[in-house]
Amino acid sequence: MAFKKLSLFFSVFFFFFFLMLSIFVASTSSGFVDLATSFLSTISGGHWVVLQHSVGVSAMHMQVMRNNKVIIFDRTDFGPSNLSLPLGHCRHNVNDTALKVDCTAHSVLYDIALNKIRPLTVHTDTWCSSGGVNPNGTLIQTGGYNDGINKLRTFTPCDDEKCDWTELPETLTDKRWYASNQILPDARFIILGGRYSFTYEFVPKTLINGKTSEKDNYLGFLKETRDPHEENNLYPFLHLLPDGHLFVFANRRSILLDYNRNRILKEYPVIPGEDKRSYPSTGSTALLPLVLTGLGNGTRLPDAEVMICGGSPPGAFTMSDRRRVFLQASKTCGRLKVTDPAPKWVMEEMPMPRVMSDMLILPTGDIIIVNGATNGTAGWEDAANPALNPILYRPNEHPGRRFQVLNPTTIPRMYHSAAVLLPDGRVLVGGSNPHTTYNFTAYPYPTDLSIEAFYPHYLNLEFSHRRPTIITVDTNDDILSYGEMFSVTFSLHVYRLDRGISVTLIAPPFSTHSYGMNQRMLVLDVVRVQQFFPFSFKITSYGPPSSTAAPPGYYMLFIVNAGIPSIAYWVQIK
Numbered sequence: 393m394a395f396k397k398l399s400l401f402f403s404v405f406f407f408f409f410f411l412m413l414s415i416f417v418a419s420t421s422s423g424f425v426d427l428a429t430s431f432l433s434t435i436s437g438g439h440w441v442v443l444q445h446s447v448g449v450s451a452m453h454m455q456v457m458r459n460n461k462v463i464i465f466d467r468t469d470f471g472p473s474n475l476s477l478p479l480g481h482c483r484h485n486v487n488d489t490a491l492k493v494d495c496t497a498h499s500v501l502y503d504i505a506l507n508k509i510r511p512l513t514v515h516t517d518t519w520c521s522s523g524g525v526n527p528n529g530t531l532i533q534t535g536g537y538n539d540g541i542n543k544l545r546t547f548t549p550c551d552d553e554k555c556d557w558t559e560l561p562e563t564l565t566d567k568r569w570y571a572s573n574q575i576l577p578d579a580r581f582i583i584l585g586g587r588y589s590f591t592y593e594f595v596p597k598t599l600i601n602g603k604t605s606e607k608d609n610y611l612g613f614l615k616e617t618r619d620p621h622e623e624n625n626l627y628p629f630l631h632l633l634p635d636g637h638l639f640v641f642a643n644r645r646s647i648l649l650d651y652n653r654n655r656i657l658k659e660y661p662v663i664p665g666e667d668k669r670s671y672p673s674t675g676s677t678a679l680l681p682l683v684l685t686g687l688g689n690g691t692r693l694p695d696a697e698v699m700i701c702g703g704s705p706p707g708a709f710t711m712s713d714r715r716r717v718f719l720q721a722s723k724t725c726g727r728l729k730v731t732d733p734a735p736k737w738v739m740e741e742m743p744m745p746r747v748m749s750d751m752l753i754l755p756t757g758d759i760i761i762v763n764g765a766t767n768g769t770a771g772w773e774d775a776a777n778p779a780l781n782p783i784l785y786r787p788n789e790h791p792g793r794r795f796q797v798l799n800p801t802t803i804p805r806m807y808h809s810a811a812v813l814l815p816d817g818r819v820l821v822g823g824s825n826p827h828t829t830y831n832f833t834a835y836p837y838p839t840d841l842s843i844e845a846f847y848p849h850y851l852n853l854e855f856s857h858r859r860p861t862i863i864t865v866d867t868n869d870d871i872l873s874y875g876e877m878f879s880v881t882f883s884l885h886v887y888r889l890d891r892g893i894s895v896t897l898i899a900p901p902f903s904t905h906s907y908g909m910n911q912r913m914l915v916l917d918v919v920r921v922q923q924f925f926p927f928s929f930k931i932t933s934y935g936p937p938s939s940t941a942a943p944p945g946y947y948m949l950f951i952v953n954a955g956i957p958s959i960a961y962w963v964q965i966k
């Protein structure tokens with residue numbers, strides 16, 4: 393008996409011993425992401441699932457939080473929504489332009505796992521506002537319209553059903569309606585632009601005797617990029633570059649801004665073609681994944697490349713708004729390697745024209761372009777021909793093979809829609825309300841209260857054997873420190889790794905008006921991959937090099953195996 397047990401023990405022992413001997417160390421090359429995504433040369437078109445036919449509010453703004461809940465909100469000044477607030481929670485506001493006493497919700501919290509919503513109470517008007525999550529995981533939400541135009545709001549996630557919106561007593565120094573936010577390396581936010589606001593400022597505010605000491609910083613660029621009547625410079629695109637300076641794009645122009653000294657360090661070439669890219673000629677943007685492979689623990693900074701897609705030709709807003717003639721949207725995307733000494737835009741054509749589309753970075757490093765229309769502009773009743781098919785863009789593929797048209801939804805997502813990446817790799821889409829009130833009978837684009845998920849190809853069942861499952865992240869309290877190595881243990885349904893494995897981090901964007909503020913992906917520098925049990929692996933990589941490359945905060949960590957991502961594990965970069 394004892395002998396039998398012993399021999400079983402030895403055979404098991406030798407099996408593992410053999411596997412441990414075959415520890416394999418992955419070589420890390422800068423083409424790591426390349427490899428992972430181009431492995432699947434043709435990609436199936438994914439599919440759509442309606443999650444909720446009505447969440448009661450139209451998803452104008454969305455933010456994924458670190459506890460796997462999504463804050464969704466609209467505006468407060470268009471009358472009742474389709475969702476009641478809990479008893480005794482009515483909002484009394486003499487300054488509201490529609491309802492002085494409003495007992496309906498204009499914000500909800502969506503629980504991803506339970507597919508359930510809870511109504512929240514917003515106090516002032518959040519119409520066309522901006523936001524971002526601070527390093528401790530609190531949403532800092534800024535501006536809006538009317539009584540909300542210079543407000544600061546917070547939402548701190550909780551594990552019970554109690555947390556709700558808070559309004560801060562301090563206010564913004566300028567009006568911020570259609571402004572943009574970017575988190576900075578020192579954990580502040582810069583709030584830049586807005587309608588008639590040619591300035592920027594910082595949050596949080598330092599209060600001295602109950603007043604903010606700070607003055608606005610004037611930025612002439614914002615005035616210069618404003619077109620008479622049409623504007624075309626609102627919701628400027630901001631990207632924090634790895635050297636800590638800020639890329640600012642509005643209309644067709646872009647600059648590198650030293651926001652601490654209020655100096656324009658350089659002006660980039662104007663994006664080729666006539667098309668306008670900023671609201672209401674709303675294009676979209678992404679900072680392409682920052683690839684840290686080969687850079688070690690942080691003395692060298694990664695290159696950075698900005699991509700901008702879609703928009704509308706000059707005059708399109710006047711034509712749609714005054715004459716209801718909907719010009720064809722822009723078909724082009726431009727890529728600019730902003731860290732090059734003399735960068736040049738490289739232009740590409742999308743498979744179809746697009747305006748008001750969202751651009752999201754997927755865990756694989758590919759980009760999905762979703763929502764929007766093919767004619768017209770942003771604005772009330774100002775667009776036609778919904779773009780129902782998302783597009784996949786693979787930045788590292790050969791030119792000509794980068795774009796792929798994916799399977800269509802049936803629900804138009806026009807003006808005032810939004811999209812975010814969920815930690816499980818799906819894309820959450822919601823909203824669409826091109827009207828001044830909720831109008832469920834408007835034809836052909838009624839106010840839409842549904843939320844829907846797009847399942848990209850990598851979620852197909854046929855890839856489940858390749859999908860890594862993260863078991864542990866071996867750091868204290870899931871904190872990644874700058875430049876320090878850390879390991880992730882994960883399992884796979886196969887006993888051997890096939891090709892390309894990478895570790896990616898995504899900062900979840902604040903999504904509104906086709907712009908994912910603070911969206912950022914880092915592809916970490918992998919040091920080694922070890923196999924220590926038949927289906928279990930350990931991957932070691934360097935944390936991000938600096939707070940300029942990765943501002944502090946919560947990120948979704950993915951292990952991507954041969955183009956198939958794990959479910960995200962939340963880590964905090966400090």
Ligand SMILES: *[C@@H]1O[C@H](CO)[C@@H](O)[C@H](O)[C@H]1NC(C)=O
Binds near residue numbers: 446
């Ligand atoms: C409004 O909510 C009700 C349920 O409360 C639902 O039946 C209806 O479909 C919703 N309306 C829209 C347009 O989503």
Ligand SMILES: *[C@@H]1O[C@H](CO)[C@@H](O)[C@H](O)[C@H]1NC(C)=O
Binds near residue numbers: 486
């Ligand atoms: C309404 O607006 C007035 C004037 O701006 C302001 O003094 C008052 O505090 C506002 N009331 C509320 C409830 O916001």
Ligand SMILES: *[C@@H]1O[C@H](CO)[C@@H](O)[C@H](O)[C@H]1NC(C)=O
Binds near residue numbers: 526528529530546
């Ligand atoms: C996070 O920051 C917010 C805003 O500054 C603050 O209200 C909140 O208490 C902080 N939470 C933690 C856990 O530090």
Ligand SMILES: *[C@@H]1O[C@H](CO)[C@@H](O)[C@H](O)[C@H]1NC(C)=O
Binds near residue numbers: 689690875
């Ligand atoms: C980074 O690497 C360099 C060279 O390998 C080493 O000298 C330095 O101590 C490392 N720094 C950290 C923070 O690990």
Ligand SMILES: *[C@@H]1O[C@H](CO)[C@@H](O)[C@H](O)[C@H]1NC(C)=O
Binds near residue numbers: 718719721766767777
């Ligand atoms: C969209 O634009 C195309 C090209 O200009 C035009 O032919 C078409 O009529 C437009 N569609 C609508 C609905 O305006």
Ligand SMILES: *[C@@H]1O[C@H](CO)[C@@H](O)[C@H](O)[C@H]1NC(C)=O
Binds near residue numbers: 829832836
């Ligand atoms: C809703 O839209 C339709 C036109 O599509 C219009 O006739 C109707 O007046 C609108 N309802 C409201 C309440 O604005």
